[in-house]
Amino acid sequence: MLKACIFDxxxxxxxxxxxxxxxxxxxxxxxxxxFTETDNEQLKGLSRDASIxxxxxxxxxxxxxxxxxxxxxxxxxxxxxxxNTMDESEALPNAKELxxxxxxxNIAIALGSASKNARLILEQTALLPxxxxxxxxxxxxxxxxxxxVFLTAANDLSVHPKEAIVFEDAISGIQAAxxxxxxxxxxxxxxxxxxAVWVYPNLTSLNFEQLINLYNSxx
Ligand code: B16
Ligand code: MG
Numbered sequence: 083m084l085k086a087c088i089f090d091x092x093x094x095x096x097x098x099x100x101x102x103x104x105x106x107x108x109x110x111x112x113x114x115x116x117f118t119e120t121d122n123e124q125l126k127g128l129s130r131d132a133s134i135x136x137x138x139x140x141x142x143x144x145x146x147x148x149x150x151x152x153x154x155x156x157x158x159x160x161x162x163x164x165x166n167t168m169d170e171s172e173a174l175p176n177a178k179e180l181x182x183x184x185x186x187x188n189i190a191i192a193l194g195s196a197s198k199n200a201r202l203i204l205e206q207t208a209l210l211p212x213x214x215x216x217x218x219x220x221x222x223x224x225x226x227x228x229x230x231v232f233l234t235a236a237n238d239l240s241v242h243p244k245e246a247i248v249f250e251d252a253i254s255g256i257q258a259a260x261x262x263x264x265x266x267x268x269x270x271x272x273x274x275x276x277x278a279v280w281v282y283p284n285l286t287s288l289n290f291e292q293l294i295n296l297y298n299s300x301x
Pocket of ligand 2: 090091092094126127252255
């Protein structure tokens with residue numbers, strides 16, 4: 083029986099990638115490294131630490147751990163200034179409606195995100211009250227494709243992975259869901275998210291009834 087839905091944040095419920103892009107590009111430029119939209123795509127779903135490592139590698143720059151932490155903190159300050167301008171209108175289409183619809187039908191709801199800023203973003207976009215569990219970058223030690231983030235969420239909700247659908251926009255997130263034994267629903271391009279059980283371009287056509295039908299079709 084479908085008991086829970088676990089949502090990734092960036093790329094599924096909100097589009098914070100555009101703010102990450104501005105902040106990472108500012109940092110990269112300061113270090114004399116070019117940073118394009120294509121680079122930004124590569125960072126989707128990666129942790130902050132893995133993201134700066136990608137940029138430094140691109141620029142052939144080696145930094146001490148101290149300097150790395152300093153630059154990461156600087157990037158995060160710039161990013162947070164943008165996040166603080168977010169409001170309800172930045173929840174992606176049908177995100178709030180779907181969460182309400184799932185809640186009305188007693189489906190438990192969790193967040194499974196790599197972001198250490200997840201709670202603030204949910205607050206800004208007024209989505210926080212819908213979540214029974216929030217598993218973010220402050221609660222995990224292993225990055226996707228490790229299933230830790232989703233397994234922790236399932237544990238919080240006292241459900242078995244088989245009883246939950248994971249909504250993800252990143253390849254690594256889909257892999258994490260699959261490895262953890264969840265049913266994965268990709269948000270994006272079927273040609274990119276080839277390992278997802280189902281792929282939808284966004285949340286707009288999804289509702290409780292349809293998710294139940296999709297879920298039941300697998301058992
Ligand atoms: P922060 P998700 C991820 O969010 C983003 O996709 C990724 O680009 C970002 O580097 C990561 O969060 C860490 O974010 O710097 O806020 O801790 O897709 O897992 O919700
Ligand atoms: Mg994402």
